[in-house]
Amino acid sequence: MTHPESPDQTAMTATSLIRNRYSVRAFSSAPVPEDTIREVVDIARLAPSNSNTQPWHLAIVMGEARERLEGRVFEFMRNGGKPHPTFPPGGAGLTGPYKDRQYDCAFRYYDTMGIARSDMEGRQRLLERNWKFFGAPHAAFLSMPKSMHRANAIDLGIFLQSLMLLFSERGIATCPQGALAAFPDLVREVVTIPEDNAIMCGLSFGYEAEGEQINTVRMPREPLGKILSFAT
């Protein structure tokens, strides 16, 4: 707690961490020390979960394993392999304002990167950067038992946000990626994931690369009045 008459402007609070976090899609190759990664996950595991079931598992690839995985995914895609996530992806089957926001999000990226909306090849190349982990030296895969249901996914979401804020607090950038659930069998070739689990999403992380146009995108949010109702 800082003294009210001399607030510490550099103090990181939940408010400042949440306000300042954004998804990073260009990373430097500098690795995050393994002790720091362990510390972050050790704290994130204190996240609450329904009946304290703690359904999350985190598998991290880095170094040679990360290179091998990237290579395998691109080899698979070159041979015509298609995404085959276990859980239906979050972007599938959206309608109404959710579909509109999905398009808006994508178009903001294309515009920032100077990619015309009609440039399908450019869009595909941007999409494929997901599986290069946007250049991050580390990629984490979040999984939970495949027998579990939507309500249990809340627990993984809380765990994911905890990881992102703890990394932010340490100056480490992140990008949560549903796209990283697309090739679960290839991931399992390089890292151990409990047999009964399915991958929900991934999280690329590392240090933000400087001066990269892609990292200038900031996504808007709906105003408070649209998402909050009170009854008194």
Ligand SMILES: Cc1cc2nc3c(=O)[nH]c(=O)nc-3n(C[C@H](O)[C@H](O)[C@H](O)COP(=O)(O)O)c2cc1C
């Ligand atoms: C569960 C989840 C999955 C996501 N999947 C992807 C993805 O596959 N690729 C990507 O570039 N961004 C992905 N994102 C990032 C979102 O696009 C981003 O969080 C959103 O546009 C808000 O922007 P911000 O994180 O910069 O605030 C995902 C985010 C979440 C929470």
